[in-house]
Amino acid sequence: MIVSLVYRVTIKLLSVPVLLLRRQVAKDAELLVLRHENAVLRRQLAGPVRYEPADRLWFAALSSLIPRRRWAQVFPVTPGTVLAWHRRLVARRWDFSKRRSRPGRPPTTKAIKELVLRLAAENPRWGCRRIQGELARLGHRVGASTVWEILTVAGVGPTDVTWPKGATTPGTRVNVIQDPSWPGPWQAEFQGTIDDVEPPELVQHSTARSGELVYWVVFDGPQYDSDGCGPYYKSQVWDRYLKQVPPQ
Structure with a gap:
């Protein structure tokens, strides 16, 4: 009886790999049938097959489970096409589109x-x-x-103000000079142009002369003030430090 029991257990143990092999063989046979059916259907098509985005996604996902050397035998497209689909999917995944809001510059707060x-x-x-x-x-x-x-x-734009009468007109070439009584307000003398960013204003300072104006001047090059701050490319300059360049 013991020998009979051992025999039956042995038979059962040996039947397990046989069943596993049968299942694998059955799967391989099923795949062969599907491949042949796919080949027959493709022969009946008059034009090229067009794959939808979902089809491309499915093929690209399955490509990670199949060795690359077998892609040419398994997939209905070339390996290069499968790789291109995979790259596009990865690019869409990491294009940070969720972080982008609407196109163009961000709205002003x-x-x-x-x-x-x-x-x-x-x-x-x-x-x-x-x-x-x-x-x-x-x-x-x-x-x-x-x-x-x-x-x-x-609807509350800046008030339209006319250019003061007698003031230096915009576009006038000027020399920005230093004050003879102290080394300023700039480290050196240079040339610039009266800007039309806004009309000149009265100098609000205790040392200002009567009716003295301050102009916006665009410098020909970067400049530094007497304290070493800068560079400045445009600044307001008092009228006393501006001398018009004679026309040539």
């Missing part, structure tokens, strides 16, 4: 808009560039076109 309108209301003679410069001094990087757009939409 409400706080910046309120600050622009406040500066324009408190300083009606200031133009867009002057407001932009004040914002930059406060640590806000905003373009002059953005300032203009905010003021235009709000």
